[in-house]
Amino acid sequence: MVDSEQMMRRQKVLADFGEFALRSGDLDAVLTEACRLVAEALGTGRAKILEIQEDGQCLFVRAGVGWKLDIVGHLRLPMSERSSETYSINEGKPVITQDIAKEERFEVPEFMKEAGVVALANVPIFVPGGQAFGLLQVDDTKPRAFSEEDTEFLRTYATLLGPVIDRLHKVRTLHRQEESFRLIVENTLDYAIVLTDAEDRITEWTPGAQAVFGWTADEIKGQYSAILFTPEDREAGEDRKEIETARREGFAPNVRWHLHKDGSRVFIEGVVRALRESNGELRGFLKIGQDVTERIQAEERLRESERHAKLLLAELQHRVRNTLAVVRSIARRTVQTSESVEDYAMHLEGRIDAFARVQAAVTRTPDAGLELTTLVADTLLSVAAQEGERVRHIKGPNVRLQAKAAETVALAIHELATNAVKYGALSAEQGRIEVEWTIEESPEQPRLVLRWTETGVRLSGEKPTRRGFGTELIERILAYDLGGEANLEFTPDGLHCTISLPATGDLVLENAQPARRS
Missing domain, CATH: 3.30.565.10 (Histidine kinase-like ATPase, C-terminal domain)
Known part of the structure; x- marks a missing residue:
């Protein structure tokens, strides 16, 4: 039985982990902290998280505490039929081994025997949607009869880990996408990408826009995009017609001569698209155009x-x-x-x-x-x-x-x-x-x-x-x-x-x- 003091300690572990996970965006740091807290809560001194890799062919020791440096972040274990880890993931349930010397169901990896591991408990980790990420494993160097309360605590801990891992994966993917987009935008200098508000005032001005039109972001932000139109087009109201067409139909072609900061002209082939909120309210306009002046000339x-x-x-x-x-x-x-x-x-x-x-x-x-x-x-x-x-x-x-x-x-x-x-x-x-x-x-x-x-x-x-x-x-x-x-x-x-x-x-x-x- 788990006494009230242990219960309070485990609840505190769950709360501490939740707070840490909310503050951190580093998946490896979160997984390492998860191992430290669970090993402390169960008094094992050792814990590790194994991630499924290579299309389900192996388990990678992604994080851990109490292990040598050449294990965590380096070791990969084959997902063999006779491993407790594979069984736990495939069956979706915990596996307890009280004494590996007496274990006849599964094969225990040599590195664990060499480390003096005697007892272990595996709990599978699933991300939202039911996909298996890997498992949480705690290891003890003496025989131990993990109780039902221990197992339920591990299951609860693993259930909390799944959404955290999923969120951090998505955050990392989003950061990578944002970085890729940033690199693309900053290095695509023959394309002008401009964002304006609902009144067509410029709010975002990319390096490509500066390369094409000459104005810096500080000089141009807050200006109406009509500043980019030639005097004769402004006189004819082409800037207003373009925005009204995009507002009404969702987009408008933008193929015409435009004005450079130095007074010269650049020919742009592009499009203007209206940006709307989920409720249909107009948020602003996205303008993308390529400088094709040399081709036109x-x-x-x-x-x-x-x-x-x-x-x-x-x-x-x-x-x-x-x-x-x-x-x-x-x-x-x-x-x-x-x-x-x-x-x-x-x-x-x-x-x-x-x-x-x-x-x-x-x-x-x-x-x-x-x-x-x-x-x-x-x-x-x-x-x-x-x-x-x-x-x-x-x-x-x-x-x-x-x-x-x-x-x-x-x-x-x-x-x-x-x-x-x-x-x-x-x-x-x-x-x-x-x-x-x-x-x-x-x-x-x-x-x-x-x-x-x-x-x-x-x-x-x-x-x-x-x-x-x-x-x-x-x-x-x-x-x-x-x-x-x-x-x-x-x-x-x-x-x-x-x-x-x-x-x-x-x-x-x-x-x-x-x-x-x-």
């Missing part, structure tokens, strides 16, 4: 490249058509004005070469145009390479012609130079050529005026009656293609030609600095 660059490629293709097709049209026109007009096959071949080759040089130059830098000084000098050099010293000077302001103007002007200069070689200044030893141009103001628009002056050659002073391709090009095609004017004056001293073109952006790119080439 790359897609925009790709679209821009595709648009640019289409424009280039269209421009190329346009240029090819125009080029072929000009070549056909040159060939047709050259046939009409040539006196022989040899004359046709010579003129056609020269004109196409002049046209090709300009094409090659403007194709290299299609938006930069072609410098007029270079165009005139190169054309003269190609026609009259040996007569360079007879060209006094080529001068005028720094003017660049757009592709269309450069093609037509180059052909005109080619015709003037070819004519000078055959009939004009470059056919006589004393002949000279001057080429100069100016930008002249006029009531309607500025005009580029180019003057070609030949001297030192004897001419009749009368305009030739026969009109060649060059004359037609200068007088008609310049006017038709470029809206220009040309005047050919055949003086007794040589040909004077004045060409005037509109100095508009479609034809002429003008710089202020003059350019001279003598």
